[in-house]
Amino acid sequence: MGTLTVGEVARESGVSGSAVRFYERQGLITAARTGGNQRRFDADAACRIRVARVAQRVGLTVNEIRDLLAALPPDPQLADWQSLHDRLTAEAERRIRDLHAALDDIGSGRRLCEL
Amino acid sequence: MGTLTVGEVARESGVSGSAVRFYERQGLITAARTGGNQRRFDADAACRIRVARVAQRVGLTVNEIRDLLAALPPDPQLADWQSLHDRLTAEAERRIRDLHAALDDIGSGRRLCEL
DNA sequence: CTAGGACTTGAACTAATGGTGAAGTCAATG
DNA sequence: CATTGACTTCACCATTAGTTCAAGTCCTAG
Numbered sequence: 001m002g003t004l005t006v007g008e009v010a011r012e013s014g015v016s017g018s019a020v021r022f023y024e025r026q027g028l029i030t031a032a033r034t035g036g037n038q039r040r041f042d043a044d045a046a047c048r049i050r051v052a053r054v055a056q057r058v059g060l061t062v063n064e065i066r067d068l069l070a071a072l073p074p075d076p077q078l079a080d081w082q083s084l085h086d087r088l089t090a091e092a093e094r095r096i097r098d099l100h101a102a103l104d105d106i107g108s109g110r111r112l113c114e115l
Numbered sequence: 116m117g118t119l120t121v122g123e124v125a126r127e128s129g130v131s132g133s134a135v136r137f138y139e140r141q142g143l144i145t146a147a148r149t150g151g152n153q154r155r156f157d158a159d160a161a162c163r164i165r166v167a168r169v170a171q172r173v174g175l176t177v178n179e180i181r182d183l184l185a186a187l188p189p190d191p192q193l194a195d196w197q198s199l200h201d202r203l204t205a206e207a208e209r210r211i212r213d214l215h216a217a218l219d220d221i222g223s224g225r226r227l228c229e230l
Numbered sequence: 231c232t233a234g235g236a237c238t239t240g241a242a243c244t245a246a247t248g249g250t251g252a253a254g255t256c257a258a259t260g
Numbered sequence: 261c262a263t264t265g266a267c268t269t270c271a272c273c274a275t276t277a278g279t280t281c282a283a284g285t286c287c288t289a290g
Contacts, residue, residue, distance in 0.1 A: 007266060017266085018250055026248095036256050038267055047228040057217040059174075062248070081228055085221055092218050096211050102172040103207050106200055113162040113196055122236065132237090133279055141277095151286045153237055177277065237286060244279075249272105256267065 002032040002040030012046035013053075020049070027066045028052050044076060051084065058092045117147040117155030127161035128168075135164070142181045143167050145189075159191060166199065173207045 009029075010017045023029050024039065029048050031039035048069055055065045068087060072080055124144075125132045138144050139154065144163050146154035163184055170180045183202060187195055 005266075006268095016250085019248085021268090022249055034256095036267085038256075044228075050228060054217055054220050056248095057220075058214060061246085063246095088221055089218060092214050092221070096214050099173065099207050099211050099214070102169055103204060105169050105172075106203055106207070113159075113165060120236075131279080134277085136238095137278055149237095149286080151237085152239095153286065171277095176275095231290100233288100233290095235287095238284080239282100242279100242281080245277100247275080249274095251272075252270095254268080257265095259263090260261105 002042045002045075004041040004043070004045060006039055006041075009041045009045045009049070013049035015049060015053070020045075023049060023052065023062075026062050028062065028069050042074070047081075048072070051088070055088055055091075058088065059095055060091065117157045117160075119156040119158070119160060121154055121156075124156045124160045124164070128164035130164060130168070135160075138164060138167065138177075141177050143177065143184050157189070159187075162196075163187070166203070170203055170206075173203065174210055175206065 004012075006017050006020050010020045013020070015023075020029075021039075024031055029041060029045045031041050031045075034040055052062075052065045052069065055068060056062075060068065068084065068091075071087070072084055119127070121132050121135050125135050128135070130138075135144075136154075139146055144156065144160045146156050146160075149155055167177075167180045167184065170183060171177075175183065183199065183206075186202070187199055191199075
């Protein structure tokens with residue numbers, strides 16, 4: 001039973017209202033509707049958005065974040081957040097490894113550029 | 116005195132002809148023109164493009180790569196490529212540090228998500 | 231000298247990304 | 261019961277990195 005409005009979630013998560021609606025359209029968060037068709041969010045919505053913003057810094061797209069958050073059940077427990085954290089961490093580490101691989105390719109400058 | 120056509124640079128660098136023209140428009144490479152207005156590239160053009168592609172993997176945009184390559188003189192020497200390499204490496208390392216910072220933020224899961 | 235493959239331009243198009251804005255509707259309060 | 265702020269949808273915007281198209285021009289090998 002959601003109780004939070006778009007504006008409240010926006011304030012709690014630090015993003016704009018239009019972003020909150022955008023994230024709902026993209027499936028990062030879900031909302032119940034009032035009789036007057038307004039969105040009402042659960043307490044974990046702002047939380048999901050905060051995680052999403054960190055995930056964006058890691059370089060995940062909104063689509064990838066949707067998939068990541070899809071693994072999170074409604075009314076998530078500590079262990080659920082923990083496992084999300086682990087998956088995000090793993091992804092960040094994978095991207096760091098990719099950058100190191102690019103660095104190695106740069107290092108082999110001769111292969112990059114025979115003059 | 117450029118001698119390479121668009122097609123030759125494309126083959127040597129592994130990108131399409133339209134991409135070669137695109138990179139010229141964006142200032143990543145420069146071309147002389149024949150009497151008949153065709154592009155003729157110097158030997159370092161394919162080289163620049165290979166560097167550009169690695170830079171893209173590092174996450175630089177075409178605009179950023181233009182700025183990076185702007186530091187490379189015409190007829191670049193080994194030391195010029197070396198310094199380019201160093202700047203690109205520094206940029207990659209900066210991005211790796213950003214990812215580590217994001218990882219740290221994830222680590223502070225409690226701050227991310229008070230439930 | 232001529233055939234045809236490679237080249238020229240500029241504009242339109244693609245496709246993804248991450249939202250924002252306008253016009254109109256709802257709801258809580260004084 | 262009217263105001264006002266929050267809400268609604270959907271179309272649109274801007275950026276990024278090219279690709280594609282058409283109509284025409286160049287250049288090189290035979």
